[in-house]
Amino acid sequence: MPELDPLLLSRIQFAFTISFHILFPSFTIGLAAWLVVLEALWLRTGKAIYREVALHWTKIFAVSFGMGVVSGVVLSYEFGTNWSELSRRGGNVIGPLMSYEVLTAFFLEAGFLGIMLFGWNRVPKWVHFFASCMVALGTVVSAFWILAANSWMQTPAGFRVAEDGVLHVTDWWQVIFNPSFPYRLAHMVAAAYLTTAFIVAGIGAWYILRERSVPHGRIMLGMGLSMLVWLAPLQLVIGDLHGLNAREHQPAKIAAVEAHWETQRRAPLILFALPDPAAEKNDFEIAIPALGSLILTHEWDGEIRGLKSFPPDERPNPIIPFFAFRIMVGIGLIMIAAGLIGSFLWLTGRLYSSRWFLHVLVWVSPLGFVAVLAGWFVAEVGRQPWTVYGILRTADAVSPVPGGSVLASLILFVLVYGIVFGAGLYYIAKLVKRGPDETPPVPQRDEADLSHRPMAAAGNP
Amino acid sequence: MTGTASQMTEFLPVILPLVWAAILALTVFLYVLLGGYDLGLGVLFPLAPSDKDRDAMMASVAPFWDGNETWLVLGGGGLLAAFPLAYSIMLPALYIPIILMLIGLILRGVAFEFRFKSERSRWLWDLAFSLGSLLAALMQGVIMGAFIEGFAVTDNKFSGGSFDWLTPFSAVTAVALLSGYVLLSTGWLIMKADEALREWAYGVAYTALIVVAAFIVIFSLWTPFLHPEIAARWFTPANMVMLSPVPLATAASVGALWMALNRRQRYTPFLLAVALFILCYTGLAVSLFPYIVPPDITIWQAAAAPESQLFMLYGAIPLLPVILGYTAYSYYVLWDAPEHDAYH
Numbered sequence: 001m002p003e004l005d006p007l008l009l010s011r012i013q014f015a016f017t018i019s020f021h022i023l024f025p026s027f028t029i030g031l032a033a034w035l036v037v038l039e040a041l042w043l044r045t046g047k048a049i050y051r052e053v054a055l056h057w058t059k060i061f062a063v064s065f066g067m068g069v070v071s072g073v074v075l076s077y078e079f080g081t082n083w084s085e086l087s088r089r090g091g092n093v094i095g096p097l098m099s100y101e102v103l104t105a106f107f108l109e110a111g112f113l114g115i116m117l118f119g120w121n122r123v124p125k126w127v128h129f130f131a132s133c134m135v136a137l138g139t140v141v142s143a144f145w146i147l148a149a150n151s152w153m154q155t156p157a158g159f160r161v162a163e164d165g166v167l168h169v170t171d172w173w174q175v176i177f178n179p180s181f182p183y184r185l186a187h188m189v190a191a192a193y194l195t196t197a198f199i200v201a202g203i204g205a206w207y208i209l210r211e212r213s214v215p216h217g218r219i220m221l222g223m224g225l226s227m228l229v230w231l232a233p234l235q236l237v238i239g240d241l242h243g244l245n246a247r248e249h250q251p252a253k254i255a256a257v258e259a260h261w262e263t264q265r266r267a268p269l270i271l272f273a274l275p276d277p278a279a280e281k282n283d284f285e286i287a288i289p290a291l292g293s294l295i296l297t298h299e300w301d302g303e304i305r306g307l308k309s310f311p312p313d314e315r316p317n318p319i320i321p322f323f324a325f326r327i328m329v330g331i332g333l334i335m336i337a338a339g340l341i342g343s344f345l346w347l348t349g350r351l352y353s354s355r356w357f358l359h360v361l362v363w364v365s366p367l368g369f370v371a372v373l374a375g376w377f378v379a380e381v382g383r384q385p386w387t388v389y390g391i392l393r394t395a396d397a398v399s400p401v402p403g404g405s406v407l408a409s410l411i412l413f414v415l416v417y418g419i420v421f422g423a424g425l426y427y428i429a430k431l432v433k434r435g436p437d438e439t440p441p442v443p444q445r446d447e448a449d450l451s452h453r454p455m456a457a458a459g460n461p
Numbered sequence: 462m463t464g465t466a467s468q469m470t471e472f473l474p475v476i477l478p479l480v481w482a483a484i485l486a487l488t489v490f491l492y493v494l495l496g497g498y499d500l501g502l503g504v505l506f507p508l509a510p511s512d513k514d515r516d517a518m519m520a521s522v523a524p525f526w527d528g529n530e531t532w533l534v535l536g537g538g539g540l541l542a543a544f545p546l547a548y549s550i551m552l553p554a555l556y557i558p559i560i561l562m563l564i565g566l567i568l569r570g571v572a573f574e575f576r577f578k579s580e581r582s583r584w585l586w587d588l589a590f591s592l593g594s595l596l597a598a599l600m601q602g603v604i605m606g607a608f609i610e611g612f613a614v615t616d617n618k619f620s621g622g623s624f625d626w627l628t629p630f631s632a633v634t635a636v637a638l639l640s641g642y643v644l645l646s647t648g649w650l651i652m653k654a655d656e657a658l659r660e661w662a663y664g665v666a667y668t669a670l671i672v673v674a675a676f677i678v679i680f681s682l683w684t685p686f687l688h689p690e691i692a693a694r695w696f697t698p699a700n701m702v703m704l705s706p707v708p709l710a711t712a713a714s715v716g717a718l719w720m721a722l723n724r725r726q727r728y729t730p731f732l733l734a735v736a737l738f739i740l741c742y743t744g745l746a747v748s749l750f751p752y753i754v755p756p757d758i759t760i761w762q763a764a765a766a767p768e769s770q771l772f773m774l775y776g777a778i779p780l781l782p783v784i785l786g787y788t789a790y791s792y793y794v795l796w797d798a799p800e801h802d803a804y805h
Contacts, residue, residue: 063574069527070570074563076537080552081559087552088617091545092769099542099773102535107784110531114524114791122794168766399553405623409560416564420571427578 004403007395010082013410015380017074019373020417024068026372029143029189030196031061032136034223039132043125053216055120056436057200060428062117067424069110071417076102082406086387086397089166093159093175097149105142109135143189151181153388154379155249161391179249183242184379190235191375194335195368197227201342202365203432205358213435218352221361225346228339236332240295246382247296247304250389253382255307256318257325258292262306267292271326275318280308316384324377331371334364470767477771478764481543482753484777488539490742492532494645494735498522499529500601501646503569503594504639505665506587514658515587521653523573524795528788530566542773546617546763547753554612554619555604558626562600568593595639602638606631609745610687611755630683637676641738644669648731653797666722666730674715677741681708684748688756691748704747711740 035054042050076098079087087095115123115131123131158174159167169175201224207217247254259275259282260267269291273282293302307315338361345351352358383389387397499522509515522529541548552559572590579586603626610630613621647666651659685692694700718733751759764770 063578066527066571066574069530070567073530073534073566076534077552077559077563079541080537080548081556084549084553084619087541087545088549091541091548092766095538095542095545095548095765096769096773098538099535100776102531102538103776103780103784106531106534107528107780107788110528111784111787111791113527114795118524118795166766169768169772172772399549399556400618400620401553401556402623405556409556412560412564416567420567423575423582424571427575430578 004407006401006403006406007398009403009406009410010398010401011394013406013413014078014082016410016417017071017078017413019376020421021068021071021075022372022376023369024064024071025139025143026192026195026369027064027199028061028068029139029192030194031057031064032132032139033193034196034200035061036129036132036136037223039129043129049215049219052436052438053219056216056431058117059431062113063424063428063431065109065113067420070420074413080399081409082399082401083387083397084399086392089392089397090153090388093152093156093167093169094149097145097152097176101142101145101149105138105145108141109138112138140189143192144185147185147188148176148178148181150379151184152176152178154178154184154383155180156388156391167388167391180242180245183238183245186238187235187242187375190231190238191368191372193227194231194235195372197224197231198335198338198365198368200224201228201338202362205361205365206432207435208352209355209358209362213438216436221342221351221358222346225339225342225351228335229343230339232332232335232339236336239329239332243296244298250383251305252307252310252315253321253378254296255305255310256316256321256382257378258296258304259318259322260292260304260306261308263303263309264306265293265301265303266290267296267302267304269295270322273322275322277315277317277319313385316382321378321382324374324381328371328374328378331367331374334367335371338364473767473771474761474764477767477774478543478760480774481539481764481770482751482760484781485536485539485543486742486746488532488536490738492529492536493742494738495525495529496533497642497738498645498649498731499526500569500594500598501639501642501644502649503590504598504643505646505650506591506594508665510658510661514654514661517654517658518650519573519576519590521649525792526570526573528791530570533566543765543770544753544760544763545765546758550612550614550617550619550754550758551608554621555607555626557623558600558603558607562597562604565593565596565598565600569597598639598642599635602635603627603631605638606634609634609684609749609755611757614754614757630687633676633679633683637673637680640669640672640676641734641741644673645731645734645738648734651730652728663722663725667719670715670718670722673737677711677715677737680741681744684745690756694748707740707744707747711737711744714740 035057038050038054038057041047042054079094079098112131112134115128116135119128119131152175155178157178158171159169162168200220204217204220204222204224207213208221243254255261258267259270259273261280261282266289268287268289270282270285270287273285273287275282290300293304294300296302296304307318341357342351342361345354345357385393385395387394502518502522506515506518509518537548568589569591570593572586572593576583576586576590606628607626610628612619613625644666647662647669650662651666654662685695695704714733714736718730718737721729721733749755751761753760753763
């Protein structure tokens, strides 16, 4: 029996649990913001249909949010159970960032989620709207802090290393607003809004095709397309800027993403290849000359460093970053096309009758999730062999836990997440199938009924 | 100026770890209280008289469980931030119970959403809710016991075995904390449930109180024998007098709680159960202070750099009261949210 490697198993476990987790925030960041817009439209226009759409998607939001919470709690402990040396040496830096996430975001979300879900008839309308806003704000603030922590691990700044190897902060501003942070934050938040807009548009298209809840479906499709048409192209620009930033601060990652072995000017754009790290070359390469330099440096003869210019023990394995990046960009291009074609059909009055387009949209609409995962695989695998880039190696960050324990926990997580994810997906599909309730089940009241209060209950034993 | 600055640099590393130990102690306590009634309810869940009662039990915590659990996340994140050495030693040492606790929390957490959406598979989520709650509660008790017993540490790293946490003492603390959670949850139900379910909760509360009282005695007698320092702290004559209010008040609370149950009071049973938790918690703090990784590492040795602790304090001081404020507001407006509100 081969020896169980706690490092490899911990990496697989963290990749598995964080990949599972990121799907839900990617969805709920966008949904929370959209629910605020729907509620605002309802309050402003008084049209019940906005409230019906909002109530329907609130249920889907609640299931996703619940799964996001439980899978997120796991991560806040895995930093210690599996990466205790990262915690010991980097705790001074990443600990406060994660604590601020709890204090400014998690409590805000959790504190107002109850009112958002259960408070429709218990608080005045504006308080409910305020609660929805706070939940949406919480999702974005959460992204701010966790991406600050992740970006710091990618492009560390504002710290010094003490003699015992422990990192100390010298400048908090530099820690939080480290070189890659603004780009990563913009890229991830845009990705979350896009993922949600794509799904919403797809489900709207599905209702229209099924000729059920058609007015609701048109709102979903219209609002989804309105986001896609400008945000998907903008995301391409943000991604490009993010790439330029990575080339400056993490050149080895870019070399891996592009599968470039040699440092060269007029570097080609490799469309397809099978990178072979052992032989330090690519097989079956299909490339466009000079385009790689143009994209990455915005100059025809810009220089791109190749993997061979890094010592072998400081190179990421290019296979995953190379393919994941191409999947991500491909999906981005599909989103841009869907947004443009859909908007064109809409403007020319043919959107609802173009069944071919609606069918395609239904099928491609979940791709945002794949793009988010692919993007994170680029970012995280591309950072290897470092946990804190250039400072702390992944191999030195792992906990003193035997491989057997990690294997057992990994199997447990796969089993439990499989059941939970399967069930969650099933219940979300059920909610989607059922569609919006067109007559709200409870009468609307402007003011909460003040008799249902603890003090009132205390008076009547 | 330089005098003040150097005084500050000497003063901060002493005072900041104390402040953060206090904040974390409060955080863990709030989790034990809020997560406690919440988990206890899950443990009682399968024993409830009817399915209607189970609906009511779950609906009574559905708006709050996420907020309750956030205190646990703050406990983990805060420990990493304020005492990274403690976090990096204890979490690998407690690898198995922590993972099992997390699995339990996942199963019970998703049950809140899934149960109300399922028909045929409702039994499955009932099971996930109760077994998940039971597992999480037991593992938290095990973690508490293992924490009190202490950890093997070499060169600032955990150097013990994977099963060091599994001892007779931690088995006792697991059942003790579980019974405490059940007592809290009966207090919660007595406040919130309708008459029939309330009467059942009174009945369970008597049993839970007897079990809790017995475990407090066992726990109090056993703990001093784990470390001579703990025994010395409680049993030197001067300290015995000074600390005697803790056991005396504990005994008084048990008695008062019994009487409150006899009188069928609505709110005092929960409050007295909380008082019991406060007293036990205080007793534990007296035993362990100032160690954060018993038996050797103090809060000052494990503390994060002063600039990190200070940076967090700037946020924690204004934010914690705001958080407590809106959490209280949420409890107030959703206090008697019916089982089937607009959302389900």
